[in-house]
Each structure stands twice: as C-alpha cells, then as structure tokens.
Amino acid sequence: MNSNNRQFNISRRNSLKFVAGAIGTGILAARAGAELAAPEPAIAQNNVTPQQALQMLIDGNQRFVNNMRQNPNQTLARVTQVAPSQAPFAAILGCADSRFPAEILFDRGVGDIFVCRVAGNVTTPEEKGSLEFGTLVLGAKVLVVIGHENCGAVKAAIEGGELPGQIGSLTQAIKPAVESSKNQPGDKVANAVKANVRLQASRLKDSPVISGLIQEGKLIVKGGYYDLDTAAVEFFDIP
Incomplete structure (x- = not known):
C-alpha cells in the first residue's frame, strides 16, 4: 500500500x-x-518637420541602394491600422514608368507616401489637385517631383513629330523644358529630364495651396532624378 x-x-x-x-x-x-x-506603432510619421521628412526619403533610398532594406509598414497589421485614415509624411509626383515603384525605392510601406504617377511626371490640373489634397488635407511635409534616366516621354518630346491618341499632350507639357535645356553641355536627355522636373515643380508651386504651405514652413518642394542603373535618387532644390 x-x-x-x-x-x-x-x-x-x-x-x-x-x-x-x-x-x-x-x-x-x-x-x-x-x-x-x-499593430505597428504610429499610423504615419507626418508629425515631423519638412526637413526630417526629406531625410526619411533619403535614408530609405540609401537603404535600398545598399541592400539594407527594413521594409517598414508592410504587414497586414499595418493595412488594418491605416484603413480608417491616412497621414503620409511625403508626397511624390513621379513618372508612370514601371521601373519607378516609389514605395520600394524609398524603403517605405502602406500609408507612408502619397504618390501620383503619370508619364513624364507632368503637372496636370488633376495631378495638382491631388497633390494639394496630399499636402493640405493629409499633411505630407515634403513634396518631391522625380524624373528618371532615359525617360521615354522626355525622349519623345525631344524627337518631336506626331503621336497617336493623347500621347502628344504629354510631350507638349514637356517641350518647354526641352527648349530651356537644349544648349546645356552634357547628356541632352538627362538635362531635359532635370529641366522638366524643375518645370513641373514650378507649376506645382504656382498653386496658392502649395505656395501657402511653403510660406508657413509646413512644406518643402524638392526635385529628384532617379538613376535606373543604380536605383539612387539625386535630390535638388527648386527655385
């Protein structure tokens, strides 16, 4: 027992x-x-200064170029988190070229960047209105117009000639930039792309909404040139 x-x-x-x-x-x-x-912390990072927002884009692009991506805000939890509202820290007017996926190249995720893409990164009334919304209403602190190496729309504007459908409306919007850069030394396509960035950015800055935000210190507008071979983005000032 x-x-x-x-x-x-x-x-x-x-x-x-x-x-x-x-x-x-x-x-x-x-x-x-x-x-x-x-859920991942913070719905977005637009409670930063314009200069900090720009630095976040610069840092993200450097991470991508150096193959050190962090892939932030790319989970299903993030999707759920930002479903009720958005507050991107940056806005971008970029080319529709399939080789320019902005969120990937800047190592960002869902809800971080308000992106408008159109061939030749031209400023149409619709693009301008969208970016007014992205900056004034949604609170993006930096607005960047980005062109890229060997842009087909810019090349077409340089070559001229008749184009089918509405494609010609794009080249017409770019032609003033081609004219302003044609006597510059160096690669004429790269020069025209950068001149086009400045032209389209200046058209955005003509907006009373965007210029008002700049005057209040709530927004900065920058230009960018994307290198297709290296994935690096060169930022520059817009007069």
Whole structure:
C-alpha cells in the first residue's frame, strides 16, 4: 500500500508539473502571438518637420541602394491600422514608368507616401489637385517631383513629330523644358529630364495651396532624378 501510494503521489506531482509547464508555455506562446499580431506603432510619421521628412526619403533610398532594406509598414497589421485614415509624411509626383515603384525605392510601406504617377511626371490640373489634397488635407511635409534616366516621354518630346491618341499632350507639357535645356553641355536627355522636373515643380508651386504651405514652413518642394542603373535618387532644390 505504501509503495502504491508513493507511486501515485510521484505520478500526481509529475502530472501537475506537466500541466503547469504546458500552461506556462501556452501563456508565452499567446504573448508572442499577440506581439506579432499587434499593430505597428504610429499610423504615419507626418508629425515631423519638412526637413526630417526629406531625410526619411533619403535614408530609405540609401537603404535600398545598399541592400539594407527594413521594409517598414508592410504587414497586414499595418493595412488594418491605416484603413480608417491616412497621414503620409511625403508626397511624390513621379513618372508612370514601371521601373519607378516609389514605395520600394524609398524603403517605405502602406500609408507612408502619397504618390501620383503619370508619364513624364507632368503637372496636370488633376495631378495638382491631388497633390494639394496630399499636402493640405493629409499633411505630407515634403513634396518631391522625380524624373528618371532615359525617360521615354522626355525622349519623345525631344524627337518631336506626331503621336497617336493623347500621347502628344504629354510631350507638349514637356517641350518647354526641352527648349530651356537644349544648349546645356552634357547628356541632352538627362538635362531635359532635370529641366522638366524643375518645370513641373514650378507649376506645382504656382498653386496658392502649395505656395501657402511653403510660406508657413509646413512644406518643402524638392526635385529628384532617379538613376535606373543604380536605383539612387539625386535630390535638388527648386527655385
């Protein structure tokens, strides 16, 4: 009887230890799962200064170029988090070229950048209105117009000639930049691309909404040139 009782007590203690261990493991697993499923902090980073917002783009592009991406705000939790509202820290007018996926090249994620893309990164009334919304209403602190190496729309504007459909409306919007850069030394396409960036950015700055934000110190407007070979973005000032 005593031997049987001892065996029963030992088995009972082992069972309790097993149950306690299982409960503890379950609690740890639940906590870990909760941490993984928790929303990422901060809906967006537009509570920064315009210069800080620009630096975030610069840093993100450098991470991409150096193959050190952090891939922030790219989870399903982030998607759920920003579903009710958005507050991007930056706005971009870029080319529709498939080789310029802005969020990837700046190592950002969902809800971070308000992006308008159109061939030749031209400023149409619709693009201007969209970017007025992105800056005034949504609060983006930096607005960047970005052209890229060997832009097809700029090349077409340089070559001239008749184009089908509405394609010609794009080249017409770019032609003043081509004219202003044609006597510059160096690569004529690169020169025209950068001149076009300045032209389209100046058209955005003509907006009373955007110019008002600049005067209040709430927004800066920059130009950018994207190198297709290196993925690096060169930023420059817009007069």
